[in-house]
Amino acid sequence: MDESVVILTSDHGESLTEHNIFFDHHGLYDVTIRVPLIIWCPSMFSSYVRVSSLVQHVDLVPTLLDILNIDEKYDFNGKSLVPLIKGERDCIHSFVYVEEAHTQRKRAIRMENFKYIYALSNEGAVCRYCGFIHRGTEELYYLRKDPQELLNVVEVYLRVTQELEETLEGWISLLM
Amino acid sequence: MNFFDEDDNNVRIEDVVRRIKNPEWREYLRKVTKGAKTTGKVIARYDATIAYVDEKIGVLMDFWRSKAFWTKVLLY
Numbered sequence: 001m002d003e004s005v006v007i008l009t010s011d012h013g014e015s016l017t018e019h020n021i022f023f024d025h026h027g028l029y030d031v032t033i034r035v036p037l038i039i040w041c042p043s044m045f046s047s048y049v050r051v052s053s054l055v056q057h058v059d060l061v062p063t064l065l066d067i068l069n070i071d072e073k074y075d076f077n078g079k080s081l082v083p084l085i086k087g088e089r090d091c092i093h094s095f096v097y098v099e100e101a102h103t104q105r106k107r108a109i110r111m112e113n114f115k116y117i118y119a120l121s122n123e124g125a126v127c128r129y130c131g132f133i134h135r136g137t138e139e140l141y142y143l144r145k146d147p148q149e150l151l152n153v154v155e156v157y158l159r160v161t162q163e164l165e166e167t168l169e170g171w172i173s174l175l176m
Numbered sequence: 177m178n179f180f181d182e183d184d185n186n187v188r189i190e191d192v193v194r195r196i197k198n199p200e201w202r203e204y205l206r207k208v209t210k211g212a213k214t215t216g217k218v219i220a221r222y223d224a225t226i227a228y229v230d231e232k233i234g235v236l237m238d239f240w241r242s243k244a245f246w247t248k249v250l251l252y
Binding site: 001006014016017020022023128129130131132 | 247
């Protein structure tokens with residue numbers, strides 16, 4: 001057991017009435033995209049630390065390779081979380097990218113303090129399950145003041161909106 | 177342990193369900209929330225399910241730990 005690595009995480013959260021999403025996990029809100037992640041590896045990490053910066057599931061494979069000391073070079077989107085856990089770095093992603101296509105066509109970028117969500121088209125904005133548009137076709141939330149994502153401030157922080165939109169588009173163009 | 181208080185989310189299920197425009201999803205929600213009058217009741221059930229499964233995983237872990245071959249067990 002001392003030489004084992006145990007990782008506990010989840011594929012999604014759940015929206016239990018939040019944002020008019022009832023007992024399901026569509027939507028790109030934190031109730032759905034923010035999941036637990038616990039890494040237990042006593043041979044490498046002797047004390048418990050809590051990391052609050054942004055990480056994603058794509059970071060898990062590079063993390064495991066790092067823990068196992070396999071330093072083959074692969075072209076991963078994710079990055080090893082080991083430097084974060086060891087306290088050598090504070091942050092490995094300045095943003096994370098999320099997308100959904102099952103019930104609605106939306107993309108989002110989440111930074112530490114802001115989240116920007118947009119629909120790929122007006123038709124794509126209509127939720128296939130619920131039959132209506134959840135919260136609009138373009139949304140911005142100031143997470144530090146509004147962690148529940150209740151107030152869409154897309155018309156208030158115009159510069160932030162534009163910046164996040166550009167970062168999001170830039171990231172997508174890298175994927176093409 | 178603190179459980180979710182169902183009175184904290186006292187919205188009538190029917191008021192929620194009738195806002196759903198897709199009839200298939202509407203009927204599905206009616207089916208899975210059957211017997212609950214409010215959204216709070218459904219959330220409380222969800223909460224209870226997690227607590228129940230958590231407890232049973234504890235029972236399973238205790239069982240494995242009591243066995244000599246525990247060190248060779250892979251839990252996924």
